[in-house]
Amino acid sequence: MTDRAIAADVIVPSDLAEARRLQDEIEVGLQAKRYGDRDLFAIKLAVEEALVNAMKHGNQLDPAKRVRVAYSISERAFEIRIEDEGPGFNPTDVPDPTLPENWERTCGRGVHIIKSFMTDVTYHGRGNVVSMSKLRNGSPE
Secondary structure, eight states: OOOOOEEEEEEEESOHHHHHHHHHHHHHHHHHTTOOHHHHHHHHHHHHHHHHIIIIIISTTOTTOEEEEEEEEOSSEEEEEEEOSSOOOOGGGSOOTTSGGGTTOSSSHHHHHHHHHSSEEEEETTTTEEEEEEEOOSSOO
């Protein structure tokens, strides 16, 4: 099997319908590369959380602000970089939602989910750019 990657670099408005369209596009690419159900689930969930965070928290759903998304899907790994136009944040300031004192807080769950399901997660600069990757588990299904 050839390892010719599926790749895209797009700029989308801060619109949750656009996020869904982009998620669907990524899912089609993952299926074309025959990613298994567990990897599909993990990637879809992490991408959804990161896109919603960028649009909702970063860009405040401002239709004038954009989100840049660059991704690559190979036989070996999925990689994505998401950049919003918001002020950013410090990921170390996000409370751990698994600690009892934070169970009822509404913040931090998305970042926790992303870190739990992806192989590598890095926030860059002022915190308005996230790079994530997921190494493929096992052989294609």
